Each structure stands twice: as C-alpha cells, then as structure tokens.
Amino acid sequence: MKEEIIIAGFGGQGVLSMGKILAYSGLMDDKEVTWMPSYGPEQRGGTANVTVILSDERISSPVLDSFDNVIALNQQSLDKFAPKVKPGGILIYDTNGIHNHPKRDDITIYPIDAMGATLELGNSKAYNMVVMGALLEAMNYKLPMENVIKGLKKSLPERHHKLIPLNEQAIEKGRALLKK
Amino acid sequence: MEIQDIIRPENKVYSAPELLDQNVHMHYCPGCSHGVIHKLLAEVIAEMGLAEKTVGVSPVGCAVFAYNYIDVDWVEAAHGRAPAVATAISRLWPEDVVFTYQGDGDMSAIGTAESIHAANRGENIVMVFVNNAIYGMTGGQMAPTTLVGQKTATTPYGRRVDLNGHPLEITNLMAILDGTCYVTRQSVHTPANVRKTKAALKKAFQNALDKKGTSVVEVVATCNSGWKMSPEKANEWMAEHMFAKYPLGDLKDVK
Amino acid sequence: MKEEVRLMKGNEAIAHAAIRYGCDGYFGYPITPQSEVLETLEELMPWETTGMVVLQAESEVAAINMVYGGAASGKAVMTSSSSPGVSLKQEGISYIAAASLPALILNVMRGGPGLGTIQPSQADYFQATKGGGHGDYHLIVLAPSTVQEMVDFVGLGFDLAFKYTNPAMILADGIVGQMMEKVVLPEQRPRRTEEEIRRQCPWAADGRKGGRKRNVVTSLELESSRMEEINHVLQARYREIEKNETRWEEIDVEGADYLIVAFGSIARICTKAKELAAEKGIKVGIVRPITLWPFPTEAIARAAEGKKGILCVELNAGQMIEDVRLAVHDNLPVEHFGRLGGIIPSPDEVVKALEEKIIR
Structure with a gap:
C-alpha cells in the first residue's frame, strides 16, 4: 500500500492541519508517513500545499511530481495539480469559486460542495475535516475510522479535544458527499 | 642585625597573594595597572575562599594572558565575547563564581552587544572592566573611551569628535540596566584607591555569590607605554584628564 | 521519559532529541527555517525536568560563544541556526575546534548567498566541510535525510564530539527541518553528574574542584613551535576520525x-x-x-x-x-x-x- 497525496488551497483553509491529521492517522494505523509543506510567507494568505505520503514501506522522496490523490480547494490549485494526478488516480475539488473545471477522462474526478456541507454543520472551522472525509471515502487505502480518531487526538492540542465529536461529524459529512 | 633576624615570620608585613602564580613572569609593561588589578583579584578570591569555585574569562587585549597569572580555572574568549562565555558557564555551573576581565576595546567596542546583554539579563557574574582609553596590545590605537584630543596611533593629531565620535561611557550605560546590581568606577593609582578597588571587587564577588545580578567594576587605568609617558606622569595625566570624563565612585549599588 | 513514536517536524525533533540525549544547554537565536528548535525547547521547559539550560541569545555570535563557554566547562551544549546565522558563528566554531572542545551545531540550510531565501538549500557544503572559519580545522559533519536521523544524529553528534573532543555539525536542509515524519524518540538518557563530567572532561574549566591544578581553555599559543605541535595533534585526530567514523x-x-x-x-x-x-x-x-x-x-x-x-x-x-x-x-x-x-x-x-x- 502506498498513497501519494497532495492537498492544495488557500492559506487559512486548514490545508496543513488536514495533512497533519491525515499523516497522524496513518501513523496510528502503523504506516510510514511523511508530511511536506510548502513553507514560508506564501502560507500567509497565498496558496498553501502539503504533500502527504502513507506507505507500508520506507518512503523515499517526500517531494513528488505526480500523485495518486489530489485535493484542490481553489482554482489556482486545481489548474496546477489536476494535470499531476497519475492516470487512474483521484481528483477531489471543491466546486465553490471554480469556473474552469478539469477535463480528464483517465482519472476519477469528484467535484464536491464542501463549503456547502460545512455551512450545514454550522462551524466553518470544520471545513478541512469535511474535505478529509471525502478523501478517506475516495482513497483506495481504507484508513480505519478508529485510527483517524486517534490521529485527531494526537494532532489537536488537549484544549481542543472537546471538538473531536464535531470533527468526526464533519468527516462523516464529507464521506456522504461522495456517496451521493 | 643579621638578615635571618629580619625575615622572621613575625616580622612579615606583606606577602605575595597565594593565588598569584610566582613561577611565571608577567608580560605587562613596567608601570601598567593590570598587575595591581590582578593582584587584587587574586587576594579577593583567596580571602573569600573561592579558589575552588571561580572561573575567569580572559579577553583579547593586553590581559589575554591573565590565565597565566591567577591560579583559578580560566577560559580565554574571542575578542569581545567574554560576557557570552561567562553567561553559559555561570548558568551551567550555578554554584561557581564567574568573572570576566575585559579592556575598553573588548567591553565597549567589539563586545558592546555581549556586555550590554549579559548585564541586561542580570547574569550572576562580575565584569571587571579596565579602561585605559587606548588599545595597548595592538600598539596604541584609539579606543572607544579615548578622550577628545588624545593622541593615539590612529588619531595621531588627537581624537576629533567630527571624525571619531565621542568617548563612550559604557559603564554609565550599564548602570541604567535593570540587570545590574552594582556598578562602580575605581582606580589603582594611589594606595587609598587600591584599597577602595579591592573593596569594590569583594562586594562584586559577594553579589555573584548572593545571585543579585551583574556587577560591573570599572578600573580607570593607565597605559604608560601606549600613552608614551613615564608611569608617574601617566598617573598624573589620568587624574587630571581621565577622571573628568570618567569620575570615580559608585554609579549604582542596589541594597 | 520512555521511548515514544511521534509525528513531528525535523526541527521539533531536534529539540526533543536534545532533551532526551541529556544535553546540558542550548543557546540559539531565531532564524527561519529553524526557529522551531528554540520555540519547542522553550515550550517543553526542560529546565524543570532534566535541568537543561535554554537561552535565547542576543545574536548568533553570542550564542556560539555561549556554546564555547559551556563546552569549555565540560557540559554537553549545542546551538542551531540557518545559513546566514551559521556564517556569523564561524569565528566561535574555529575557537571551539582549536581549543579541542566537544559541541554540537545544527545548520538547517537555506538558499544564499547573502540574506538569500528561506527555502531549502545545500549550499553550505563547502563552509561545513572545508573549514568555514579560519585555520586548519575540521568539523565532524553529519547529513540527515530523515526526521529520524535528525533525532539520531543529536545523540551520535554528541557521542562523536566527546569521543574526539571536536565539534560536530548536523548539516540539514530546510526540507528535513520543515517536513514531518514518523519518528521514534529515544528513552531519556540522564544528564551526566558533576562527577561524571569531571571524569570524562578532566580538562574542563569548572572551578578547580577538589583543589586540582588550574585548567585553562585557550586557543592562543604565540610560540610557533608549540602552535605547530598543537596543529599536528589536531591533524592526527582528523586522520583518526577519517579512519573510524566515515559513514555512508x-x-x-x-x-x-x-x-x-x-x-x-x-x-x-x-x-x-x-x-x-x-x-x-x-x-x-x-x-x-x-x-x-x-x-x-x-x-x-x-x-x-x-x-x-x-x-x-x-x-x-x-x-x-x-x-x-x-x-x-x-x-x-x-x-x-x-x-x-x-x-x-x-x-x-x-x-x-x-x-x-x-x-x-
């Protein structure tokens, strides 16, 4: 098993922390993991992306040209990374604010209304967990939910642990988006 | 009277300090103030029973070889960095007493940042600052503390404010910092002043033991060879010119 | 502290490793992309647990000279910085090498020259391996490729530094500093006792404990023949390190x-x-x-x-x-x-x- 994932969007959308929760969940499931951010001033307000690799084997490069799973949360990220989905791979993107939709027939594309689903939850901070729910549902590798919860506990500071049920709810909401 | 009658122990009025190494010759010029200040430090450390818990940090400058003379542990620092070196030793060995021995170049030119910040953090160290208004070791160039009009190798026509700026009263700067507990300016050109300097050093070492913060003991000193004067003339010149800019006395003494 | 599996950034891992390997003191100054080392140490407050000293210095220059002082007194001390800051440390590094002191320096390299960029680089290879500061000296230079190696090399770096009384450098790049990976943090190694320090470092300037002869740590020797002899001793040590410690x-x-x-x-x-x-x-x-x-x-x-x-x-x-x-x-x-x-x-x-x- 090996999943090469990139999550890309605006700074402030929770891209990096989603990556961290995903990586920690993989770690709780006994996988080798890497989390490689684009870092620096570009994080603030500009675009941010993070590459997460989950694998049974030792991971070589933390930096990749192409991905099994691409999550794009704005137009720029979609334009940049849609061509980098490996043939047979998965592209998930939030349709809000997207005017140029990707046209590839060699990959599976999931346009989702993650923002809408988040608004239904009533807490905009849960946005990245809605997106992660969609990814967990779409990915070939089925990460057990109990390890995702463990990953959440490890990633979030103790004072935020009361938010774990909300996060869990958001993940389920995200999963449901794909089941529609 | 035979010599043996004279040198009996009960007749002894003075002996060299036990911590001043008698097996090495001091490299200082005849008439230099460093020898007297070294002797006072050796006496104070011995009298306070600190020989086995003192670490000295020597500078770059004439006093670089201080470690050859006073029989305590020493670390020789890069130019200006003695307060940083002392900071670490003092923090890592909090039971030790750590002192720096710095000249005017070390303290107030290249090491200004380290000196000010160690004092501002209130490190429990003693900073001994020997201000002779000149760079002795490198051959008599201008120091930050060189007086206006004073001739040096790099101010051959006298220091000019428009070219070289003003003499720097670094000790006054130290006194306004909250980290310092004791800041004083002394000299060693008369027996009375020597006694006062010794008392100042004692107080400074006691402050370090009591963890009161940083103590700065400036000693306004002569450099007769750098000033190109006889030792006696240098003392007179110091009293006449240096004390006007660098007046003696305590600048701060927190009880 | 027991062995522990965590997900963390290379920079954070360095801080945890320093504490767990029994480091006595860390002295640093913030610079991107390695400021998390000092931040993590301040957050972990090791002075409350192992007694490790952590200090934010006024400059990289002061920090490396604090390392010089701490090492001269026999303590296991370290600093970290990134390229422009490591350039500032070169004077102190030369003194530490010349005085034959053990110390650990981390460089999380960023692009240069000059102020350059904060993004990853490996452009300080020459500086790290060929001297950097003045004079004929070498650092033991370890290049980690994983976050786990960032941790392991803190232990290895200190071990080698003390074995050869020579400074060691971890030459990392911004990638290993900033990326997160699974890492196994070692069990807590106790800090050495004062007795152990004196046994291991009889040369240390720690205050003539027990009335021994005075120790002087210096890199100054004006007598040329003695200075040449000191250089020969250093060179012999470098040959020894080459023979025993080459890793790939x-x-x-x-x-x-x-x-x-x-x-x-x-x-x-x-x-x-x-x-x-x-x-x-x-x-x-x-x-x-x-x-x-x-x-x-x-x-x-x-x-x-x-x-x-x-x-x-x-x-x-x-x-x-x-x-x-x-x-x-x-x-x-x-x-x-x-x-x-x-x-x-x-x-x-x-x-x-x-x-x-x-x-x-």
Whole structure:
C-alpha cells in the first residue's frame, strides 16, 4: 500500500492541519508517513500545499511530481495539480469559486460542495475535516475510522479535544458527499 | 642585625597573594595597572575562599594572558565575547563564581552587544572592566573611551569628535540596566584607591555569590607605554584628564 | 521519559532529541527555517525536568560563544541556526575546534548567498566541510535525510564530539527541518553528574574542584613551535576520525550502470528518481554520504568501479562534486545537477538530468 497525496488551497483553509491529521492517522494505523509543506510567507494568505505520503514501506522522496490523490480547494490549485494526478488516480475539488473545471477522462474526478456541507454543520472551522472525509471515502487505502480518531487526538492540542465529536461529524459529512 | 633576624615570620608585613602564580613572569609593561588589578583579584578570591569555585574569562587585549597569572580555572574568549562565555558557564555551573576581565576595546567596542546583554539579563557574574582609553596590545590605537584630543596611533593629531565620535561611557550605560546590581568606577593609582578597588571587587564577588545580578567594576587605568609617558606622569595625566570624563565612585549599588 | 513514536517536524525533533540525549544547554537565536528548535525547547521547559539550560541569545555570535563557554566547562551544549546565522558563528566554531572542545551545531540550510531565501538549500557544503572559519580545522559533519536521523544524529553528534573532543555539525536542509515524519524518540538518557563530567572532561574549566591544578581553555599559543605541535595533534585526530567514523549508505549499487551521489533529503528524491529510471530500464545505484566530513572517498571509488558515469545531485551550484571527482580520479564522467535559490528538484528532473548529462 502506498498513497501519494497532495492537498492544495488557500492559506487559512486548514490545508496543513488536514495533512497533519491525515499523516497522524496513518501513523496510528502503523504506516510510514511523511508530511511536506510548502513553507514560508506564501502560507500567509497565498496558496498553501502539503504533500502527504502513507506507505507500508520506507518512503523515499517526500517531494513528488505526480500523485495518486489530489485535493484542490481553489482554482489556482486545481489548474496546477489536476494535470499531476497519475492516470487512474483521484481528483477531489471543491466546486465553490471554480469556473474552469478539469477535463480528464483517465482519472476519477469528484467535484464536491464542501463549503456547502460545512455551512450545514454550522462551524466553518470544520471545513478541512469535511474535505478529509471525502478523501478517506475516495482513497483506495481504507484508513480505519478508529485510527483517524486517534490521529485527531494526537494532532489537536488537549484544549481542543472537546471538538473531536464535531470533527468526526464533519468527516462523516464529507464521506456522504461522495456517496451521493 | 643579621638578615635571618629580619625575615622572621613575625616580622612579615606583606606577602605575595597565594593565588598569584610566582613561577611565571608577567608580560605587562613596567608601570601598567593590570598587575595591581590582578593582584587584587587574586587576594579577593583567596580571602573569600573561592579558589575552588571561580572561573575567569580572559579577553583579547593586553590581559589575554591573565590565565597565566591567577591560579583559578580560566577560559580565554574571542575578542569581545567574554560576557557570552561567562553567561553559559555561570548558568551551567550555578554554584561557581564567574568573572570576566575585559579592556575598553573588548567591553565597549567589539563586545558592546555581549556586555550590554549579559548585564541586561542580570547574569550572576562580575565584569571587571579596565579602561585605559587606548588599545595597548595592538600598539596604541584609539579606543572607544579615548578622550577628545588624545593622541593615539590612529588619531595621531588627537581624537576629533567630527571624525571619531565621542568617548563612550559604557559603564554609565550599564548602570541604567535593570540587570545590574552594582556598578562602580575605581582606580589603582594611589594606595587609598587600591584599597577602595579591592573593596569594590569583594562586594562584586559577594553579589555573584548572593545571585543579585551583574556587577560591573570599572578600573580607570593607565597605559604608560601606549600613552608614551613615564608611569608617574601617566598617573598624573589620568587624574587630571581621565577622571573628568570618567569620575570615580559608585554609579549604582542596589541594597 | 520512555521511548515514544511521534509525528513531528525535523526541527521539533531536534529539540526533543536534545532533551532526551541529556544535553546540558542550548543557546540559539531565531532564524527561519529553524526557529522551531528554540520555540519547542522553550515550550517543553526542560529546565524543570532534566535541568537543561535554554537561552535565547542576543545574536548568533553570542550564542556560539555561549556554546564555547559551556563546552569549555565540560557540559554537553549545542546551538542551531540557518545559513546566514551559521556564517556569523564561524569565528566561535574555529575557537571551539582549536581549543579541542566537544559541541554540537545544527545548520538547517537555506538558499544564499547573502540574506538569500528561506527555502531549502545545500549550499553550505563547502563552509561545513572545508573549514568555514579560519585555520586548519575540521568539523565532524553529519547529513540527515530523515526526521529520524535528525533525532539520531543529536545523540551520535554528541557521542562523536566527546569521543574526539571536536565539534560536530548536523548539516540539514530546510526540507528535513520543515517536513514531518514518523519518528521514534529515544528513552531519556540522564544528564551526566558533576562527577561524571569531571571524569570524562578532566580538562574542563569548572572551578578547580577538589583543589586540582588550574585548567585553562585557550586557543592562543604565540610560540610557533608549540602552535605547530598543537596543529599536528589536531591533524592526527582528523586522520583518526577519517579512519573510524566515515559513514555512508548504498542503495542498489551492485549491478547498476550509473551512480547518483547525493546527501540529505536530496538523496531521497534521487531514490525516487532511481525507481522512475528503473521503469525506463536504466539501472542506477545511489551512494548517500552520511558523514560529509570525513567524506566516504573510498566507498565512492569502490562503488564507481565498472560504472558508466556519476551524477552528483546537490541543492547548490556544484560543491560536493569536487570531493566525488577527487574520489574517482577522472576514471569516469562525473557531472553535477542542482537547483538553486531554494527550488527543490523533482524526481523527474533528476531522471532527465541523468539522461541528458550522463547517458546522452
């Protein structure tokens, strides 16, 4: 098993922390993991992306040209990374604010209304967990939910642990988006 | 009277300090103030029973070889960095007493940042600052503390404010910092002043033991060879010119 | 503290490792991309647990001189910085090496020269391995390629530094500093007691404890013949380190037609490139120097036997390639590929460079 994932969007959308929760969940499931951010001033307000690799084997490069799973949360990220989905791979993107939709027939594309689903939850901070729910549902590798919860506990500071049920709810909401 | 009658122990009025190494010759010029200040430090450390818990940090400058003379542990620092070196030793060995021995170049030119910040953090160290208004070791160039009009190798026509700026009263700067507990300016050109300097050093070492913060003991000193004067003339010149800019006395003494 | 599996950034891992390996003191000054080292230490407050001292200095210059002072007193001390800050530390590093003191310095390299960029680089290879400061000296230079190695090399770095009374440097790049990986933190190693320090470091200036003869730590010797003798002692130690401590990793060297030599995280990108090349039928082996000084000269010479060419991949304009060329004596083509200014090459780019520069 090996999943090469990139999550890309605006700074402030929770891209990096989603990556961290995903990586920690993989770690709780006994996988080798890497989390490689684009870092620096570009994080603030500009675009941010993070590459997460989950694998049974030792991971070589933390930096990749192409991905099994691409999550794009704005137009720029979609334009940049849609061509980098490996043939047979998965592209998930939030349709809000997207005017140029990707046209590839060699990959599976999931346009989702993650923002809408988040608004239904009533807490905009849960946005990245809605997106992660969609990814967990779409990915070939089925990460057990109990390890995702463990990953959440490890990633979030103790004072935020009361938010774990909300996060869990958001993940389920995200999963449901794909089941529609 | 035979010599043996004279040198009996009960007749002894003075002996060299036990911590001043008698097996090495001091490299200082005849008439230099460093020898007297070294002797006072050796006496104070011995009298306070600190020989086995003192670490000295020597500078770059004439006093670089201080470690050859006073029989305590020493670390020789890069130019200006003695307060940083002392900071670490003092923090890592909090039971030790750590002192720096710095000249005017070390303290107030290249090491200004380290000196000010160690004092501002209130490190429990003693900073001994020997201000002779000149760079002795490198051959008599201008120091930050060189007086206006004073001739040096790099101010051959006298220091000019428009070219070289003003003499720097670094000790006054130290006194306004909250980290310092004791800041004083002394000299060693008369027996009375020597006694006062010794008392100042004692107080400074006691402050370090009591963890009161940083103590700065400036000693306004002569450099007769750098000033190109006889030792006696240098003392007179110091009293006449240096004390006007660098007046003696305590600048701060927190009880 | 027991052994623990965590997900963390290389920089955070360094802070945890310092505490767990029984470090006595850390002195640093903030600079991107390694400020998390000091931040993490301040957050963990090790002075409350192991008694480790942590201090934010007024400058990199002060920090390295604090390390000099701490090391001179026999303590296990370290500092960390990034390229421009490490340039400022060079004077102190030269003094530490000259005075034969153990210390650990971390450089999380960013792109230069000058203020440069905050993105990853490996352009301080020359500075780290060829001296950096003035005079004839060497640091033991360890190049981590994973977050786990960031942790392990704190322990190894201190061990080697004390074994040879010589400063060691962890030469990392912004990638291993900033990326998160699974890491196994070691069980807490107790800090040495004062007794143990005195036994291990009889030369330490810690206050003439027990009335022993005075210790003086200095790098000054004006008598030329004695200074030459001191240099001979240092050189003999460097030969000893070269003999005993050269470390490297080989991946699929046997049976390969081509070699890639790369260090740090770039070696991992090259390992991915090797896999991509294999899909095209190109057989590539990797040699990853782990110690950049001492450099694995003989290992590279051996690995190069029967190969058709070597590609040196570095995040610089060609620095380690000089040592690789010296190792193989022009017996086969050796070419360089690197990106500058903080750009990280992708595995595809490495394959392309291999095809264009070596296979042709």
